[in-house]
Amino acid sequence: MQKQLKPTFKMYILIAILCFVFAELQTAATETDTTQIIEIGGIKQYISISGEAPGKPVLFYLHGGPGTAVSAHKDVVTGELEKYFTVVHWDQRGSGKTLKQNETAPPPTFDQMNKDAEEILHFICKRFTTDKIIVLANSWGTLPALHLAQYYPEKIRALIAVSPVVSNLRSQQTTLELLQHYFNMQENGKAIQQLAAVKVPYSGAEQMLIQYRWESVYNGELMSDDQFDQLLGYFQHWEKMWFPLYSELYKSDLETSSGSIKCPVYFIVGKKDLTTYFKITESYFYKLEAPEKKLFWLEDVGHNIPGFATDKMQKTIISDIVPRLNLSGTNK
Template structure:
């Protein structure tokens, strides 16, 4: 009996070892293939990951493009504190022949966090100032008078504030999954879910109604329940999410098979899994994101062209709120693009349409 049990355990161990080896080899081979696919080898191109100094802070930046004479676009990642540089080639590859694209890990997160021994203060004023320093760096390095400012989700908060402070530096502003008031955006997304036929008469309808009623009374960050927030988003997603949305597992696979993902990226990605600790670590920024920013307090007159991209299946932030705000603003040029088969991170869900939309925006600002 013992001999038989040992034999079974040995077989199980061999199978587990084989699975691990095959998985590691698959990841290794995929990273090699993607490295070749993502390689920029034009004489006029740039493929660089580096750190620049911002008032004594080591700021991580990634720069990619096939011709440095092309316009420069600075991409402000979302979150808060969710860098995307290590998967950028996946969704921006089609743009790299027409743009030089700069991704950066904001202060207090990702590679920037680890490069500064995990000791970087962060608040909205510093983040906007950091962006300005990166813009000035890009202008000087690539000989540009202006750059394109593109923000995703939380990045649209930084971007919206920045272009009103420094319109002289921007060719245009692109708000991807634009936030107007994050806490209300999430509640309104849930209210939209309640309008769907599929939820009528279900247990989810009552749960979501109760959550909305409870959360609508919350006016301060310290009174917000992360558990309630998680349930709200989870139920909302069941009735708004689109078929084309990339799953969390697929995003993780895209990350680990990217040759640009390093150990710091992995560590930061894993740290986001512990929601309570992650929110506590980034409390000041989270508090501002959920209860400090209201786009209605900004001027409705923009001195640069403004373009909003919204995923039809965005359950994280109600994009009807962004559309309503868009209708109220004045700008030299403006457009609102609804992206089909895409959610909150439309560039991951539908990179082809995302790139085509950016190209359309570029065609309007080619002078």
């Protein structure tokens, strides 16, 4: 009769190590988390790719700003979406890790950013051997995203526009008038005095911040003088790179330039968004022609949805938009 071997402590340790290694190999086989530096628009640009399983449909995230890349905290912004998609984040020209690769590059133009987005779109389709991708864009990022949807609808399974910029000029004018009326009624002398100095189009970053300050107060979020001064330093630094491009946005009005898009379009909008005034967004949405479209409202939410309401944004996409996309689980 063969003698039965009793497991020793060392054998238990070896089994535990083998199990751990096997689990790690399984995870490596089913998860994607990588970064790349690629040549786009004649410069080196940074992308990151994340997802829980290869072969999932590809979702391309276009961040806002301009100039505020989110790839450094992508797990917060799109972490839940990685269960359903392979998520590609791109640090746009002049932003994040792309800026670190090209610190002496000239300030971007609107036309150049659109061309960069086109190159990235073609790169993603080739990289993942896919015919169509989902585009998720926030604020400023909705402008290059809408450009892609207009010129390459055959490559866009759906456009999800969060806090879209319909008309910078009309939004700011409408909001300024609303704030001036409100604070006059409130007899708030400080707000009245500061808002009287704001002119649309803005002449600089300080006027932008003044209006944003009183938008925040109107929505119930106080901003102290110290907080204002700290933010002003950031906005003045941002202004050096981005204000020329930001000024270009005043020439853009989607209601007169983008009446029809030949791919499904979904808007996610905050009911308290005064930065891209929500009623102007709503008006454009109902005029927009698309094969399928739907507007999703987020209650008690302002403009910066990925920053302050990312859970609501991702839940809306997963619960209400994913079922509409008829995804097969592959990237084809």
